[in-house]
Each structure stands twice: as C-alpha cells, then as structure tokens.
Amino acid sequence: MIRELTRLLDELSDYSEGTDPGVTRLLYTDAWLDAQRYLAGQMAEAGLETRFDAVGNLYGRLPGTEPGAKVILTGSHIDTVRSGGKYDGAYGVVAGVAALMYLKRMYGAPKRPLEVVSFCEEEGSRFPLAYWGSGNVTGVYDWRHVGDMVDEDGVSLREAMLRSGFGKEELGECRRSDLAAYVELHIEQGMVLEHMQKRIGIVETIVGQRRYAVTLEGTANHAGTTPMTMRQDAAAGAAECIVRLEALASQWGEPLVATVGKIEAQPNTPNVIAGSVDFTLDIRHADEWKLNAFSELALSEIERIALRRRLKHRMTPWLSTKPVPMNQALARGAERICQQLILPYRRMVSGAGHDAQLLAAACPAAMVFVPSRGGISHSPSEYTDPAMLADGVAMLVSMLYELAYEEQLS
Amino acid sequence: MIRELTRLLDELSDYSEGTDPGVTRLLYTDAWLDAQRYLAGQMAEAGLETRFDAVGNLYGRLPGTEPGAKVILTGSHIDTVRSGGKYDGAYGVVAGVAALMYLKRMYGAPKRPLEVVSFCEEEGSRFPLAYWGSGNVTGVYDWRHVGDMVDEDGVSLREAMLRSGFGKEELGECRRSDLAAYVELHIEQGMVLEHMQKRIGIVETIVGQRRYAVTLEGTANHAGTTPMTMRQDAAAGAAECIVRLEALASQWGEPLVATVGKIEAQPNTPNVIAGSVDFTLDIRHADEWKLNAFSELALSEIERIALRRRLKHRMTPWLSTKPVPMNQALARGAERICQQLILPYRRMVSGAGHDAQLLAAACPAAMVFVPSRGGISHSPSEYTDPAMLADGVAMLVSMLYELAYEEQLS
Incomplete structure (x- = not known):
C-alpha cells in the first residue's frame, strides 16, 4: 500500500505550473485541471465511481450495501500555494484513494458508502478567498453567487471556473446533506510531533484566529x-510592542500563539528616526473565550x-475566525486505534486551518496528522518519511473500516 | 539686514529641480548651477570679488588692508537633499553675504580679508560621497583623482563636473592654506534649542558616528x-535588540544617541514567523572613547x-567618523557675544555633520546654530522664524568683526 501511495x-506532484521549484497548482489552472483528471483516472482504475461536482470537487465512491446509509467521506484538497510542497493537501487525497483501494480489496463493499x-x-x-471546495459542499459559498472577485x-473566479469546464448546473449540486462523517488526513505543518517524537497527531480543535493591522505614528526626525x-x-x-506580545503569549502558554510577521517602517532610512511603523498581529487559540481575552489584552x-x-x-481587525472543535467520539476512536496499532500519538490543536473545519458544520469530523520534517510546509522542502506516511494511511484505513464496515458512530 | 536676508x-529657494515640493538642488545640476550664478551676482552687486574654484565652490571676497593677512572665512553649502528645505546650508551662505555687506557698509575694509x-x-x-566642496578645500578629496563613481x-562625477564648466586646472587651486578662521552659521536641524527656549547654539563638538548593518537569522515557520x-x-x-539599545542609550545620556531607523523582515508575511531581519544601527557621541565603548557594548x-x-x-560596520571638536577660543568668543547681545544660548554638540568638521583640520573653526521649528529639517517644512535668523546674523557679524577688524584670535 505504501508503494502505491x-x-x-510522486506522479501527482508532476502536475505543476511553470518552472518554479516545488509544486504550484492554483485553482482552475491547467496544472490543476490535469491533476484532477489524473486523480479521476486513478480512482476509476481502482474501481471507484468518479464524478466532479459543479465547482470541480472530485469524488471517488465505493457504494455501500445498506440502502439509504449516509456517506463516510475522506480526503483533502488538490490546490497548493505557489512553490508549495507535494504533501500539503495531496497526501490526504492520495491516502484516501489508497485506503479505499485497500478496503475494497480486503473487505469488499462496505455497509455505508465510502x-x-x-x-x-x-x-x-x-x-x-479560501475553502472554495469544502465551502461549496457545506453551504458557506454558493458558486452561483460568486461575486466579482x-x-x-x-481573471474573474467565474470566468476561470467556466474555462475549466465547471460552474454548470448539469454537473449537479455541490451542497451535501448525506454525510455521516468526514475524516481528513494531513501533514502537521508544524514541528510538535517531531519534537515530541510522536507518530500521529489527533486534532481536538482547529484554532480560531484574529488578525490585526497595527500602525504606530511618531515623528520622523534626524537621528543625530x-x-x-x-x-x-x-x-x-x-x-516594545513585539517584545511584550511575545512575552505575554509565552506566559499564557500553549496552545496560544501570537505572531508579528510583517513590519514596515517609514521612511526606513538609517539616519532618520522612524516616523511610523505598520505591523501585523496574528493571534490563535483553540478556546474562543481565551482567544478573545488575549486579543483584548494584546x-x-x-x-x-x-x-x-x-x-x-x-489597530484594525481584518480577520476573525472561531475555533472549531473536532468530533469527540471520532477523536476517541482515533486514540483507541493508535493504542491498538502501538503508534505514539498526541492529542493536539491544529494551528492551521483545514477543510475539516468547514465539514464539521455538516457532519462529525476528524483530523489526523502525520509529522512534517522540521515543521516545514508551504515550501518545496516539505517532507514526511514514507514510513510515517504509511502510519497515517493505517490510521485512516482503521477509522474508515470502523465507520463504514462496522457502522460505528451510528 | 533681515529684509535683505x-x-x-526666498530668491535662492526658487532655484530647484523639477516639481517636487521644497528645494532640490543636487551637485552640478542646472538648478544648482543657476543658484551658484545667482549668488555670484548678488555677491558682485554687494561689492565682493567673486570667483569659482575648480570644483565649483563660490567665494565672495572683501579684501583686507593688512598685507599678507590670512583669511576669515564664513559660509556653508548650496546643495540640498531631494525635496529639502530652504534653510539647510543656504542660510549660512546667505547670512555670510548679508554680514559682509553690512560690515563693508558700516566699517569699510577689514584688516584681514573676509x-x-x-x-x-x-x-x-x-x-x-559627501563634503565634496569643503573636502577639496581641505585636501580630503582632490578633484583630479575623482575615481569612477x-x-x-x-552619470560620472567627472562628467557632471565638466558639463557644469568645472574640473579645469585654469580655475585655480581648491586647496587653501591661507585661512585664519572659519565660522559657519546653520540651522540646528534638531529641537534642543526650541525645547530649551534658547536662541543660539554654540557647537563645542561635531559628533563622531558609527553605523552598522545587523542581520538576525532565525527560521521562517508557520505562525499557527x-x-x-x-x-x-x-x-x-x-x-528585543531595538528595545535594549534604546534603553542603554537613554541610560548613557546626552550627547549619546543610538537609532535603528531601517528594518526589513523576511518573508514579511502576516502568517509566517520572520526568518530573518536586517536592521541598521546609527550611534553618535561627541567623545571618541565613549563612542567606541558604547558601540562595543551595543x-x-x-x-x-x-x-x-x-x-x-x-554585524557589519559601514561608516565610522571621529568626533571633531570646534575651536575653544572661538566658542568662548561666541559665548561672550551672546552675553553682550543678551541672546539666550546653549553650548551643545552637533549631532549632524557639517562642513565645519572638515575646515577644522585647516584652521580654527566655529559653528553657530539657530533654532529649527519642531526640529524639522531635510523637509519642505523646514522653518526658522525671521527674528531668529536675524539673531544668527547678528552673532555672525559680531564674530566676523572681532576676527577681521579687531584681529582677535591672532
């Protein structure tokens, strides 16, 4: 199974725009479309029923034997940042295909559709905008009202969508109300698992975020x-603000993080005292009350x-999202499976956003992480050891088996 | 005299390049050349003997009666920063012309040439490069060996110089060994005099400077x-470095100043921890030992x-100049004149560099400041009240009278 994965x-990572290092697959580009078509071919070869919905989400289906049973869904996203890695998103999709192939071969048809x-x-x-795929599935977006972005x-989103062959009613409804559970496998994009020498991360909550643009204005004067x-x-x-924010965030402790990543000084000249400085503040926490309290304190x-x-x-707020808890029963199930498979694991928060936080509004949702070497992601040097990729697929296979064949969480 | 000044x-400030706000008069441009010619005309009208030297320094001379007496020189520079004000440099030149006109009218020919x-x-x-004018007078530069900057x-410096009609042997030697004293009147370019409600600043020392380029390198990582x-x-x-440097500089007290004016973060993105930051450090002090000690501490x-x-x-050093003390006898003379004229004054350091620091190597040199409103300079909003401009000219007239007519400092 790991060889297949x-x-x-590897084959999927060949679908990339231009000559940039790493993988660049932006929504509705040729590289993106070719990658989705490649995946559709692989799904069909694996004996799955494939279909695209109206925004270009690709599904591969293993029908269930139980009439009217709701669907167990797994997967992730196919698009990347510019010059991203080959694991972010892609791993969850490819692992899903590999898991369904394996389950079909070993156990035949599931009770619930997979x-x-x-x-x-x-x-x-x-x-x-982000989460265009899962957002259309869960009703956060509707491709018929795409606006003029x-x-x-x-190039408008509508135009790009139409050029790729999507955005048509005959492709069928995006929104789904037939989901029993969603399980997403993803690389951690952080260094916690590696640092703690754990093989699996079980996400309890996807953090909420607040972002602010801060401007301080003084007087530009002669440095001499x-x-x-x-x-x-x-x-x-x-x-002084940056030092203070770092100290406060460290005092509050995990899972709070606060980051000043962007700083612009004016006039930005060695022999002139800075007259103004703009900086950004990014605050994340798994607990909404604490997120708000820290933001106000900051x-x-x-x-x-x-x-x-x-x-x-x-101080201008420009992004605010609430923490999204993952389903507790699914997390407990994942924990039990880790113990059975003797995989060192850690319950953790996800400091990054994922499709699972949108799916959580539509059905019980779970997220499972595998380690990222050095915590690096959104970079061509994104890497996860194949043995660790295999651990994740083993987890996914077990979770999907319990959900679709044993009908747990019913 | 103040109306003349x-x-x-005002007329001089009309000579400016382009349509930028304020005054822009860069070396060897048309605006610069026209301004020097305008000044030469005004000097000639005032009955001074005018001449340009080989780099374009303009002199107006009131001959002395005493054979072989060395020259008492006053003045400043004609060039500006881009979109500078109309006082920086120009005030010292124009005040010199006005002072010589007044002295000639009131007292006739001086003993020493003025x-x-x-x-x-x-x-x-x-x-x-900077101080091209006074540097050629004092032997720091030689226009015959201008290099290829x-x-x-x-456009090369040589080419620009030739196009303006300078850089020719027949214009005569730049270097001077016939100077008895140099007095420079200048706006403070700081807010100390205004803040202390003083009308005149008597410069004891022009500070030395150290500048460094500092790079800190960490790891660019996901902010979540x-x-x-x-x-x-x-x-x-x-x-943390900036906060610490500010605290240390404040502890050391005046006249030490330390400034981080330029900051560049990479990748400079709100949701990515900064992987590296470049910043500049500008340190100034009037005492060389303390300048070195603070720089090492920093x-x-x-x-x-x-x-x-x-x-x-x-940490890369990229500029280092020593403090230059002004002549003590001249400073004491200036102090006595302030007392006679009942002008509130302050002995102070100059945190900015001036031509006087080059002239100090060739002859006793003095610098006198008048207040800058709000401490603002190198800006179209540079301003000094006409009454304060007049105070400076009164100081200059008295100093030049003592030096050239009474032959003090002989």
Whole structure:
C-alpha cells in the first residue's frame, strides 16, 4: 500500500505550473485541471465511481450495501500555494484513494458508502478567498453567487471556473446533506510531533484566529540631532510592542500563539528616526473565550505602550475566525486505534486551518496528522518519511473500516 | 539686514529641480548651477570679488588692508537633499553675504580679508560621497583623482563636473592654506534649542558616528503551527535588540544617541514567523572613547540576545567618523557675544555633520546654530522664524568683526 501511495504522490506532484521549484497548482489552472483528471483516472482504475461536482470537487465512491446509509467521506484538497510542497493537501487525497483501494480489496463493499474527495481549493492562493471546495459542499459559498472577485491577472473566479469546464448546473449540486462523517488526513505543518517524537497527531480543535493591522505614528526626525529624551520613535515603540506580545503569549502558554510577521517602517532610512511603523498581529487559540481575552489584552498593551511613548496608534481587525472543535467520539476512536496499532500519538490543536473545519458544520469530523520534517510546509522542502506516511494511511484505513464496515458512530 | 536676508533666501529657494515640493538642488545640476550664478551676482552687486574654484565652490571676497593677512572665512553649502528645505546650508551662505555687506557698509575694509563661501556639495545626495566642496578645500578629496563613481543615472562625477564648466586646472587651486578662521552659521536641524527656549547654539563638538548593518537569522515557520517555545523568531529578536539599545542609550545620556531607523523582515508575511531581519544601527557621541565603548557594548548586547534566542547574527560596520571638536577660543568668543547681545544660548554638540568638521583640520573653526521649528529639517517644512535668523546674523557679524577688524584670535 505504501508503494502505491508514494507512486501516486510522486506522479501527482508532476502536475505543476511553470518552472518554479516545488509544486504550484492554483485553482482552475491547467496544472490543476490535469491533476484532477489524473486523480479521476486513478480512482476509476481502482474501481471507484468518479464524478466532479459543479465547482470541480472530485469524488471517488465505493457504494455501500445498506440502502439509504449516509456517506463516510475522506480526503483533502488538490490546490497548493505557489512553490508549495507535494504533501500539503495531496497526501490526504492520495491516502484516501489508497485506503479505499485497500478496503475494497480486503473487505469488499462496505455497509455505508465510502467516498474520497479531492477538494478543488483550500489555500486561497489564486483568488481572495479560501475553502472554495469544502465551502461549496457545506453551504458557506454558493458558486452561483460568486461575486466579482478576480485573480492578480484580472481573471474573474467565474470566468476561470467556466474555462475549466465547471460552474454548470448539469454537473449537479455541490451542497451535501448525506454525510455521516468526514475524516481528513494531513501533514502537521508544524514541528510538535517531531519534537515530541510522536507518530500521529489527533486534532481536538482547529484554532480560531484574529488578525490585526497595527500602525504606530511618531515623528520622523534626524537621528543625530534629536536627543533620546525628545524622540517619538515609532520603531522603538513597535519593538516594545513585539517584545511584550511575545512575552505575554509565552506566559499564557500553549496552545496560544501570537505572531508579528510583517513590519514596515517609514521612511526606513538609517539616519532618520522612524516616523511610523505598520505591523501585523496574528493571534490563535483553540478556546474562543481565551482567544478573545488575549486579543483584548494584546490591543490594550499596544495602546498603553503607544500612550506612554506619545505615539498615535491605529489597530484594525481584518480577520476573525472561531475555533472549531473536532468530533469527540471520532477523536476517541482515533486514540483507541493508535493504542491498538502501538503508534505514539498526541492529542493536539491544529494551528492551521483545514477543510475539516468547514465539514464539521455538516457532519462529525476528524483530523489526523502525520509529522512534517522540521515543521516545514508551504515550501518545496516539505517532507514526511514514507514510513510515517504509511502510519497515517493505517490510521485512516482503521477509522474508515470502523465507520463504514462496522457502522460505528451510528 | 533681515529684509535683505529673507529676500536672498526666498530668491535662492526658487532655484530647484523639477516639481517636487521644497528645494532640490543636487551637485552640478542646472538648478544648482543657476543658484551658484545667482549668488555670484548678488555677491558682485554687494561689492565682493567673486570667483569659482575648480570644483565649483563660490567665494565672495572683501579684501583686507593688512598685507599678507590670512583669511576669515564664513559660509556653508548650496546643495540640498531631494525635496529639502530652504534653510539647510543656504542660510549660512546667505547670512555670510548679508554680514559682509553690512560690515563693508558700516566699517569699510577689514584688516584681514573676509570671504564668504558657497560650498558646492555637502549632503551626499547625488553621488556616493559627501563634503565634496569643503573636502577639496581641505585636501580630503582632490578633484583630479575623482575615481569612477556615478550617480543613479550612471552619470560620472567627472562628467557632471565638466558639463557644469568645472574640473579645469585654469580655475585655480581648491586647496587653501591661507585661512585664519572659519565660522559657519546653520540651522540646528534638531529641537534642543526650541525645547530649551534658547536662541543660539554654540557647537563645542561635531559628533563622531558609527553605523552598522545587523542581520538576525532565525527560521521562517508557520505562525499557527509553531508553538511559542519552538520559535526562532528573527522579528522578536530584532525587537528585543531595538528595545535594549534604546534603553542603554537613554541610560548613557546626552550627547549619546543610538537609532535603528531601517528594518526589513523576511518573508514579511502576516502568517509566517520572520526568518530573518536586517536592521541598521546609527550611534553618535561627541567623545571618541565613549563612542567606541558604547558601540562595543551595543554589539555585544545584540550578540547576547541572538545567542540566547538561537539566532545567527551578522554585524557589519559601514561608516565610522571621529568626533571633531570646534575651536575653544572661538566658542568662548561666541559665548561672550551672546552675553553682550543678551541672546539666550546653549553650548551643545552637533549631532549632524557639517562642513565645519572638515575646515577644522585647516584652521580654527566655529559653528553657530539657530533654532529649527519642531526640529524639522531635510523637509519642505523646514522653518526658522525671521527674528531668529536675524539673531544668527547678528552673532555672525559680531564674530566676523572681532576676527577681521579687531584681529582677535591672532
């Protein structure tokens, strides 16, 4: 099964735009369309019934024997960031295909229908939206009301969708109300499992996020002629905020994270005191109350520092998502399977967003992680050891078997 | 005299390149050449003997009666930064012309020759060098060995100089060994005088400078999936350095200043922990030993912070100048004149560089400041109240009278 899995992963990674290093597969591009078609071919060869829905989500189905039973769905997304790796998203899709092939061969038809999905889009790399695939399945988006958003070349989402052959009523409804459970296998995209020497991560919650744009305004002045006591130095003010936010986040402890990743100083000249600094603040936590409380604390600390330093401050929220808990019964099941398979595991939060957080609104959802070497993702050097990829597929096979053949979680 | 001064300042400010706000007069441009010619005309009208030297420094001379007496020189520079103000440099030149006109009218010929100079370049705005005017006078530069430096359009300094009609032996020697004293009047370009409610600043020392380029390298990682304890966050590291440097500089007290004016983070993305940050460090002090000691302390603190945070660090020195003391007898003379004229004054350091620091190698040199409103300079909103401009000219007249008519400092 692992040989099959790595072959699929390798072949799939050949579908990539241009000559950038790594894998670039943006929604509705040729590389993306060829990759979905390749997967459809592989699913068909594996004996699955394949279909595309109206936005280009690809399904492979193993019909169940029990009339009217709801579907057990697994999978992930096919799109990537620019110059991404070959595991993010792709691993969950390919593992789903491999798992269904294996289950069919070993156990024949399941009681409940088993489906693997290759969602068309999750990353938000081409258009200013994310989760276009799972969002259309769960009713967060409706492709018929796509709005007028365009990519950076001015091509609209509607136009791109139509050019790829999607966006047509005859392809059938995207929205699904026939799901019994969703299981997503994914690389961790972090270094916790590697650091803790665990093989499997069982996600309890996908974190909520708050993002802010902060501006501190002081006075741009001569670096030589302005004594330290007469400065309104926006760079020093921003630096104090960053140090303070880091210290607070460390005090609060896991799973809280707070990051200042982007900093722009004006006029950004060695011999001029910074007149203004813009920086971003990204805060994540699995607990909504704590996420809100920390965000308020962070903003009030920035305000306090700005006031003390006689800097003007402006703080603009520009992203806010709530934490999404995964299904507890499914997580307990995953934990039991880890114990049976003697796989060292860790219950954890996902600090990144995933399709599972949208599916969780439609059915019980579970997420399983395998380690990412060095925690690296969204990069050509994304890597997971094949033995660890195999661990994940073993977990997925067991979970799908219990759900579709034994009808647990009924 | 003040009406004459403001007329000259206003008319001179009309000579500016393009349509940028403020004044832009870069070395050897048409605007620059027209401004020097305008000044030469005004000097001639005032009855001064005018001449250009080989690099385009303009002199206006009031001959002395005493055979072989060395020259008392005043003035400043004619060039500006892009979109600069109308006072920086120009005020010292124009005040010199006005002072010589006044002295000639009131007292006739001086014993020692009196000259006003409009140095061709001080700012370093066009070519990657500064003090081209006073540097050629004092032997720091020699226009015959100009090297192959070019401006941002690829025009060489030699070519620009020749196009303006300079760079010719027949214009005569730049280097001067006939100077008895140099007095430079300049706007403060800082807010100390305004803040202290003083009308005159008497410069004791022009500070020395050290500039460094610092790079901290950590690991660019996912802002959501990397716990606070597993980060090598270059932005947080740089922020800690900036806060620490500011605190140390404040502890050391005046006249030390330390500035981080330029910051560049990579990849500079809101949801990615900064993998590296470059920042600049500008340190100035009037005492060379303390300048060196603080610079070493600053670098060792950056190193300590980097090591504790497991960040790689690189610190590259790229500018180093020594403090230049002004002549003490001249400064005492200026102090006495302030007392006579009942002008509130302050002995101070100059945190910015000036032509006087080059002239100090050739003869006793003095610098006198008038306040800059809000400490603003290198900006179209540079401003000094006409009454304060007049205070400066009154100081200059008294100093030049003592030096040239009474032959003090002989």
